[in-house]
Amino acid sequence: MIECKNITKEYNNALGSIPILKGLTFKIEDGEFVAIIGPSGSGKSTLMNILGALDTPSSGEYLLDAKNISDFSDDDLAVIRNKKIGFVFQSFNLLARSTVMRNVTLPLIYGEYSKEERERIARKSLADAGLDEKYYYNLSNQLSGGQMQRVAIARALVNNPSLILADEPTGNLDTKTGEIVLSTFGALNREQHHTIILITHEKEVAEHADRIISIRDGNIIDDYKVRG
Amino acid sequence: MKNIDLFEEISSALLANKARSGLTILGIVIGIASVIAMIAIGEGSKSNIESSIQSLGSNLIMVSPGKQRGMGVQVSQGRGSAQTLTKDDAEAIGSEVSNVKDVAPEVSSRYQVIAKGNNTNTSIIGTTASYAGIKNVEIASGYFFTEQQSSGMARVAVIGPTVRDDLFGEDVDPIGQKIKINKIEFQVIGLTVEKGGTGFNNADNAIYIPLAVAQQYFTGGEYVTTINVQAVDQDSMTAVQEEVTALLLKRHNITDSASADFSIMNQADIVQTASSVTSTFTMLLGAVASISLVVGGIGIMNMMLTTVTERTKEIGLRKAIGAKRKDINNQFLGEAIMLTFIGGIVGVSLGWGIAVIAHQFGGIATKVSTESIVLAFGVSGAIGIIFGYYPASRASKLNPIECLRYE
Numbered sequence: 001m002i003e004c005k006n007i008t009k010e011y012n013n014a015l016g017s018i019p020i021l022k023g024l025t026f027k028i029e030d031g032e033f034v035a036i037i038g039p040s041g042s043g044k045s046t047l048m049n050i051l052g053a054l055d056t057p058s059s060g061e062y063l064l065d066a067k068n069i070s071d072f073s074d075d076d077l078a079v080i081r082n083k084k085i086g087f088v089f090q091s092f093n094l095l096a097r098s099t100v101m102r103n104v105t106l107p108l109i110y111g112e113y114s115k116e117e118r119e120r121i122a123r124k125s126l127a128d129a130g131l132d133e134k135y136y137y138n139l140s141n142q143l144s145g146g147q148m149q150r151v152a153i154a155r156a157l158v159n160n161p162s163l164i165l166a167d168e169p170t171g172n173l174d175t176k177t178g179e180i181v182l183s184t185f186g187a188l189n190r191e192q193h194h195t196i197i198l199i200t201h202e203k204e205v206a207e208h209a210d211r212i213i214s215i216r217d218g219n220i221i222d223d224y225k226v227r228g
Numbered sequence: 229m230k231n232i233d234l235f236e237e238i239s240s241a242l243l244a245n246k247a248r249s250g251l252t253i254l255g256i257v258i259g260i261a262s263v264i265a266m267i268a269i270g271e272g273s274k275s276n277i278e279s280s281i282q283s284l285g286s287n288l289i290m291v292s293p294g295k296q297r298g299m300g301v302q303v304s305q306g307r308g309s310a311q312t313l314t315k316d317d318a319e320a321i322g323s324e325v326s327n328v329k330d331v332a333p334e335v336s337s338r339y340q341v342i343a344k345g346n347n348t349n350t351s352i353i354g355t356t357a358s359y360a361g362i363k364n365v366e367i368a369s370g371y372f373f374t375e376q377q378s379s380g381m382a383r384v385a386v387i388g389p390t391v392r393d394d395l396f397g398e399d400v401d402p403i404g405q406k407i408k409i410n411k412i413e414f415q416v417i418g419l420t421v422e423k424g425g426t427g428f429n430n431a432d433n434a435i436y437i438p439l440a441v442a443q444q445y446f447t448g449g450e451y452v453t454t455i456n457v458q459a460v461d462q463d464s465m466t467a468v469q470e471e472v473t474a475l476l477l478k479r480h481n482i483t484d485s486a487s488a489d490f491s492i493m494n495q496a497d498i499v500q501t502a503s504s505v506t507s508t509f510t511m512l513l514g515a516v517a518s519i520s521l522v523v524g525g526i527g528i529m530n531m532m533l534t535t536v537t538e539r540t541k542e543i544g545l546r547k548a549i550g551a552k553r554k555d556i557n558n559q560f561l562g563e564a565i566m567l568t569f570i571g572g573i574v575g576v577s578l579g580w581g582i583a584v585i586a587h588q589f590g591g592i593a594t595k596v597s598t599e600s601i602v603l604a605f606g607v608s609g610a611i612g613i614i615f616g617y618y619p620a621s622r623a624s625k626l627n628p629i630e631c632l633r634y635e
Contacts, residue, residue, distance in 0.1 A: 049629050052548070054547075054548060054628050054629050055629060074552075074553060075552045075553060075554075078547065078550050078551060078552045078553075079550065079552070081547075081548060081549065081550050082549065082550020083550070087548050087549065089545075089632065093541065093544075093545045093548075093632070095542060095545075097240075097244045098240065102240075106546070106549060107549040107550055109229060109230075109233045109237075110229055110546075110549065110550040110551050110552075110555060111550065112229065112230055155549070159550075
């Protein structure tokens, strides 16, 4: 479960401090599929960084599984990311010269799993993400965009995270492939009850989620259920 | 991250860019190889010089006429030098100084030697029978002249292998042949074993004749050019040297040791002087070679900095999925150390190879010491750590958010 209590974030530059997030408070229950939508400059990327434990808020509390991680050190945050969070990026961020298997097992390497265990878990995740088994030992840069994003989803799934964060996952894909990727997220949410947060600026993409949180100028302007 | 996984990560990262890794390694290889080869050549010539000095006798003290001079100056002296030492001095040393095993006075000078129409210019050493024992002169065939022959003015000669080659040709038995030294006829009675020395003190290019004969026919007078004194063992060298000095000062009626009319040198001094010269030479060679090692190290740093910049996005991803600072730091430091380690192994082998080839085909004495290998490995490891440290720590401190945004 995720809980944000009056989260703010400001950046300092030469002209003084610029507030990006102006006190956000919301809750996301386990098993929800939420989209955070907002135009560029709204602060949604900053919010994603905080939710993804890549950054800490300037003030307020961020509770991930009832633990306040707002003032964790870099290395403690790294452990949180490794155990509890799975990222899916717009530009896939796969290691180009490595095999699909190596890419997917990478979080488990940092989690110090044995080689056999890594492969067993990775195979299951790849199957869940819907990648054909014949590609498992291909180099990742030989795959199509849709396949790459499936590999990235599998990589996000391997550590069985409390939260999957997808940052514009369809941004680099054509509409049809994007639809397939989004329905994969839907299936993972419905069938395996993964908590998924989808960050996007497109309303059509956001509507694949069950709930939409709309952000503008660092404030929540809307929070409603699409279905369910 | 487990060590085995770290090793895999490092290997695959280096293999991903073979050409660049290879060239960086080459820089280290050249550095290490030149250090190893240069030190091997230096050490080789050092041990060569030491052993050739040692082969001229052990526990040896040499007394020469003339004023005290600095160490390491030319040992043998020609006829022009001061005539202050005599055969009687030598005999006095033998009878009055304790711990002396043997004494051999000698006069030496160069003369033209003729045999069967061949002629050569070589050094003629007039000495006593004890010379062979003191100076390690070994006989290949025939014998060294005896005490009786020495005192009985027998005109016999023992020749070195180089002289034999020059006068009679190689592999010819010279025993019983007649030679003429400065127009005076001698009979060859012995041939010495080859020692392989070089330069002015080449023991192979010499003819040994009885002292009294040399004094009568060539130098005239009682004086000698060197008195060789052999101490009974290494420990008594200093005492013997002091006693000889005191005795000779007394015999020559000199009270102030600073104005002594002779000089004493022991073999240890000569070896030390020669080694200190070659050590300087070795250090110089090593220093020049190590410059290339430093350049190789800078090459590593350069490559690592480029790699870190190039792989910024990868670093961001690794951090996002749970890599700690330590993991990132170890990976990049590990890559640098791996490069230098491989460079070290190849460099040592190559340096060794160069030393062997220089010895086989160039006739240069070489000696690859364990120390130089350990040193080279230590230095290459240190270079990996020193030059890899900065790029690695820079990588580990990068902000994951900025890395992920990096294009």
